[in-house]
Amino acid sequence: MYEQQITVLGLGAMGSALALSFLKVSLKTHVWNRTVDRPGVRKVVEHGGKFKETIASALEASSLIVICLYDYYSIYAALANTFEQAFRSKTIVNLTNGTPSEARAMSSWMHGRGVSHYFDGGIMNTPEQVGTPYAFAFISGEDEKAFDKISRPLNSIGRLDYLGLEPGAAGLYDSALLAGMYGLFGGTLSAIALLRSQPSNDSSKAPTSKVVADKLIPMLQALLPSLVETAEYFDKQDWRGHTANIGIQEGGLRNVLATCQAEEVDSRLLRAHHELLVRALMEGREMEGMAGLVRDLVKK
Numbered sequence: 001m002y003e004q005q006i007t008v009l010g011l012g013a014m015g016s017a018l019a020l021s022f023l024k025v026s027l028k029t030h031v032w033n034r035t036v037d038r039p040g041v042r043k044v045v046e047h048g049g050k051f052k053e054t055i056a057s058a059l060e061a062s063s064l065i066v067i068c069l070y071d072y073y074s075i076y077a078a079l080a081n082t083f084e085q086a087f088r089s090k091t092i093v094n095l096t097n098g099t100p101s102e103a104r105a106m107s108s109w110m111h112g113r114g115v116s117h118y119f120d121g122g123i124m125n126t127p128e129q130v131g132t133p134y135a136f137a138f139i140s141g142e143d144e145k146a147f148d149k150i151s152r153p154l155n156s157i158g159r160l161d162y163l164g165l166e167p168g169a170a171g172l173y174d175s176a177l178l179a180g181m182y183g184l185f186g187g188t189l190s191a192i193a194l195l196r197s198q199p200s201n202d203s204s205k206a207p208t209s210k211v212v213a214d215k216l217i218p219m220l221q222a223l224l225p226s227l228v229e230t231a232e233y234f235d236k237q238d239w240r241g242h243t244a245n246i247g248i249q250e251g252g253l254r255n256v257l258a259t260c261q262a263e264e265v266d267s268r269l270l271r272a273h274h275e276l277l278v279r280a281l282m283e284g285r286e287m288e289g290m291a292g293l294v295r296d297l298v299k300k
């Protein structure tokens with residue numbers, strides 16, 4: 001039997017998008033938020049969400065509870081004064097962003113209070129994308145059978161990728177994907193800063209947004225498959241170089257840094273990568289591929 005009711009704790013941008021997706025598939029949705037006067041609260045209530053004044057009454061309303069607060073500290077703060085009885089036999093799905101060790105500690109904390117199942121998750125899309133084909137979440141903790149029971153009521157969010165028993169697994173995948181994302185963001189911020197220095201008296205000057213849309217994005221799209229190749233080389237522990245070896249990459253990035261300096265653009269987001277390339281060169285590894293650099297990042 002699948003749950004017909006659900007409780008969402010936290011109606012910020014993400015929590016309210018989750019609650020709306022549950023309402024859309026006709027789950028009776030109970031909600032709680034620390035601050036009542038919030039746009040997310042108003043929107044969810046307008047769409048039929050049942051607002052609960054206290055966190056204890058929100059927990060009592062359903063046996064399936066989704067938590068989406070700012071961070072793990074917020075969860076402990078919000079639940080600090082809740083009696084253990086309120087957690088008994090509940091299934092908790094925590095979609096708050098955090099680290100693997102926070103997930104493991106939260107799993108122990110929840111089980112210590114008598115929850116029947118604790119799943120930790122990472123939601124990998126924006127609130128606007130919840131319920132679209134772009135939405136997916138990593139979920140870990142408990143076993144496949146228990147996961148199957150929550151997957152039906154939760155799949156209105158998007159695809160759910162179950163990663164097994166270890167509660168920290170979702171947090172690790174989440175951090176790894178965000179590491180890739182922040183690399184992309186850092187590079188793009190530097191690119192926009194460089195583009196702003198196109199001569200302003202030149203009538204052919206394109207808005208930075210147009211250069212990003214027409215030039216940067218197609219170039220990145222063409223490069224994306226090479227990320228898989230880099231990971232494949234790492235999996236095989238094969239450090240042999242290919243055309244884009246460390247020697248070539250160092251030269252390219254050195255020129256980017258020189259351009260930043262000339263254009264008075266802060267290159268701090270790119271320098272750490274260059275330092276890694278230089279160190280590999282000093283060790284005579286210029287013919288290695290990019291996968292070789294992963295060895296320099298791994299500390300254990």
Ligand SMILES: NC(=O)c1ccc[n+]([C@@H]2O[C@H](COP(=O)([O-])OP(=O)(O)OC[C@H]3O[C@@H](n4cnc5c(N)ncnc54)[C@H](OP(=O)(O)O)[C@@H]3O)[C@@H](O)[C@H]2O)c1
Pocket residue numbers: 010011012013014015016033034035036038068069070071073074075077078095096097098123124125126127
């Ligand atoms: N937004 C995104 O694009 C996105 C994408 C993926 C994952 N996430 C993750 O989803 C989670 C929620 O993000 P969001 O975008 O919804 O953030 P948000 O709009 O800033 O909302 C934060 C929520 O946390 C609550 N909160 C903060 N401190 C609290 C405390 N001490 N006690 C009780 N409640 C507290 C806020 O309540 P009040 O309204 O009372 O302040 C609000 O409900 C985060 O972990 C975030 O990393 C977000």
